[in-house]
Amino acid sequence: xxxxxxxxxxxxxxxxxxxxxxxxxxxxxxxxxxxxxxxxxxxxxxxxxxxxxxxxxxxxxxxxxxxxxxxxxxxxxxxxxxxxxxxxxxxxxxxxxxxxxxxxxxxxxxxxxxxxxxxxxxxxxxxxxxxxxxxxxxxxxxxxxxxxxxxxxxxxxxxxxxxxxxxxxxxxxxxxxxxxxxxxxxxxxxxxxxxxxxxxxxxxxxxxxxxxxxxxxxxxxxxxxxxxxxxxxxxxxxxxxxxxxxxxxxxxxxxxxxxxxxxxxxxxxxxxxxxxxxxxxxxxxxxxxxxxxxxxxxxxxxxxxxxxxxxxxxxxxxxxxxxxxxxxxxxxxxxxxxxxxxxxx
Amino acid sequence: xxxxxxxxxxxxxxxxxxxxxxxxxxxxxxxxxxxxxxxxxxxxxxxxxxxxxxxxxxxxxxxxxxxxxxxxxxxxxxxxxxxxxxxxxxxxxxxxxxxxxxxxxxxxxxxxxxxxxxxxxxxxxxxxxxxxxxxxxxxxxxxxxxxxxxxxxxxxxxxxxxxxxxxxxxxxxxxxxxxxxxxxxxxxxxxxxxxxxxxxxxxxxxxxxxxxxxxxxxxxxxxxxxxxxxxxxxxxxxxxxxxxxxxxxxxxxxxxxxxxxxxxxxxxxxxxxxxxxxxxxxxxxxxxxxxxxxxxxxxxxxxxxxxxxxxxxxxxxxxxxxxxxxxxxxxxxxxxxxxxxxxxx
Numbered sequence: 001x002x003x004x005x006x007x008x009x010x011x012x013x014x015x016x017x018x019x020x021x022x023x024x025x026x027x028x029x030x031x032x033x034x035x036x037x038x039x040x041x042x043x044x045x046x047x048x049x050x051x052x053x054x055x056x057x058x059x060x061x062x063x064x065x066x067x068x069x070x071x072x073x074x075x076x077x078x079x080x081x082x083x084x085x086x087x088x089x090x091x092x093x094x095x096x097x098x099x100x101x102x103x104x105x106x107x108x109x110x111x112x113x114x115x116x117x118x119x120x121x122x123x124x125x126x127x128x129x130x131x132x133x134x135x136x137x138x139x140x141x142x143x144x145x146x147x148x149x150x151x152x153x154x155x156x157x158x159x160x161x162x163x164x165x166x167x168x169x170x171x172x173x174x175x176x177x178x179x180x181x182x183x184x185x186x187x188x189x190x191x192x193x194x195x196x197x198x199x200x201x202x203x204x205x206x207x208x209x210x211x212x213x214x215x216x217x218x219x220x221x222x223x224x225x226x227x228x229x230x231x232x233x234x235x236x237x238x239x240x241x242x243x244x245x246x247x248x249x250x251x252x253x254x255x256x257x258x259x260x261x262x263x264x265x266x267x268x269x270x271x272x273x274x275x276x277x278x279x280x281x282x283x284x285x286x287x288x289x290x291x292x293x294x295x296x297x298x299x300x301x302x303x304x305x306x307x308x309x310x311x312x313x314x315x316x317x318x319x320x321x322x323x324x325x326x327x328x329x330x331x332x333x334x335x336x337x338x339x340x341x342x343x344x345x
Numbered sequence: 346x347x348x349x350x351x352x353x354x355x356x357x358x359x360x361x362x363x364x365x366x367x368x369x370x371x372x373x374x375x376x377x378x379x380x381x382x383x384x385x386x387x388x389x390x391x392x393x394x395x396x397x398x399x400x401x402x403x404x405x406x407x408x409x410x411x412x413x414x415x416x417x418x419x420x421x422x423x424x425x426x427x428x429x430x431x432x433x434x435x436x437x438x439x440x441x442x443x444x445x446x447x448x449x450x451x452x453x454x455x456x457x458x459x460x461x462x463x464x465x466x467x468x469x470x471x472x473x474x475x476x477x478x479x480x481x482x483x484x485x486x487x488x489x490x491x492x493x494x495x496x497x498x499x500x501x502x503x504x505x506x507x508x509x510x511x512x513x514x515x516x517x518x519x520x521x522x523x524x525x526x527x528x529x530x531x532x533x534x535x536x537x538x539x540x541x542x543x544x545x546x547x548x549x550x551x552x553x554x555x556x557x558x559x560x561x562x563x564x565x566x567x568x569x570x571x572x573x574x575x576x577x578x579x580x581x582x583x584x585x586x587x588x589x590x591x592x593x594x595x596x597x598x599x600x601x602x603x604x605x606x607x608x609x610x611x612x613x614x615x616x617x618x619x620x621x622x623x624x625x626x627x628x629x630x631x632x633x634x635x636x637x638x639x640x641x642x643x644x645x646x647x648x649x650x651x652x653x654x655x656x657x658x659x660x661x662x663x664x665x666x667x668x669x670x671x672x673x674x675x676x677x678x679x680x681x682x683x684x685x686x687x688x689x690x
Contacts, residue, residue, distance in 0.1 A: 035431070036502070037431050038396070039431075040395065041392050050382055050473060050491065053475050056477055058480035082381040082382050086381055088382070094489070096487045098485075
């Protein structure tokens, strides 16, 4: 069925966690779907965090690999994870959605269900967006998340100091491992059980961990692991003008994941942060394990990248280059992911 | 040349009006491009306006019709116009941009030039966004604009009362006329001179008019004319639960535009607003003509739409249906525009 846009909007407005048309208000949202703009009121003393993230069919997901619920969940999770990486509280989401004319209504419903289930879990209201027909039969989504944080308290990428310890939450490589299996299933025809790879299909943004680290002023710099540890560690080093030494054996790997997947696999949505070495960091925060993987060092001149990242593996030191993560898109370029953003990542 | 995303981001950060990496701040922007999120600080007593708008190649623009500068300008103008329609002040923009791998760098530069020229005209900072490779060789942009407005003062669509007068700014139908000419040029091969159709290629959002109306508490309801007068008037009637009577001869038409183009043509980005009939409205605000075109009436039961809109033309009254605007996209659906939004339009 062709999607009448009006009915799509009406549909969204009726769903729990969305809408708030007319005079209805909730929390910070003074006006939601149904006007020229949404209106939000942030309490005095709060700053506004803003992040936007594409979820494009064929680049960030595939319809034959990802259920509509998973696509909706992952779409919002990308934005929530960015808010987590600042230590912020997510407040409102805005969804721009371009759909192919012949997309079954059931797909859209599943997508919205996945997105809104995650939204309600974190008290986030879907307060607006845009809809359009997709020009080339691909599903195109762009999610905007607004968050709040106490004035001046947000944890930036730029605060890491030489001597700081480097930590990661959870386990790495799970998402890359799932994608590898999905890719193999193309040839074997064997279907993957999504329940075995929750971190890929339904990643949990580490909101509670970020909030804890901010509340206790523990982290000097933070980023979420969306591009992969190697690339995201370089982002911190670049913005903080420092280098880093990490140890391969300290990196927490998801079961079955290789070191390469843990180093360069993206979309794990764990947090990578730094903290003064003498600061005591709990081994588990909000139920999520926290592991030290290395140390921030002074920036070194003459390395291939301006900020020098070294990895120690079985007693051998090597330079760790930002190898991001080769996505599953089959387009011409070798780097179709291009995830690091024109900013607010 | 394939666009290395990193260089695209670096390019944007270097452009005037964009970026603000690291510690640099400007106005409300505490942190711009280069972290997980941007950080904005709104003064106490201000509310935050949020709007998002797609600009998709083949739906909202065509590369053979629109210069990159025009596409960039129109992309941002859509968001600014939504802020204008609330009476707000635009503050920051966020751009999500997916590009084909083989897009010439000159196109991207022109696009950013057009977008940033308009941004600087209104003191708007490009504070973030996302970049990706386009999955199907189409240019895909999504613009987010954040604006500010005094608490509780934003002009909504829902405040029109029976007896209020209905006004429009400027002239209508110019954009539809230009598109008609563009469409004819496909057959004739005759190139259109964009300078003759500034309202289509470089529309000016009516920020100053919206701000004036808010400052003088003149407007009871307002919307920007992006979908076309017939559709946008229905939006006001729907949200205000009223009807409307307008007169064909009172509608200010752009030179050469037909009544149909003035009624149903979209993307003029003028303002449509209502005000108490006894309230004196200047004939010109911030240099833009303001014309009364009709009167708000009580909602009538039994009309085909729940809110009844009548047009009087040469003494004959007819129902005015929301015929929005048939776009130039050549996809299967008859309503490829689907501009009215999953909210913040």
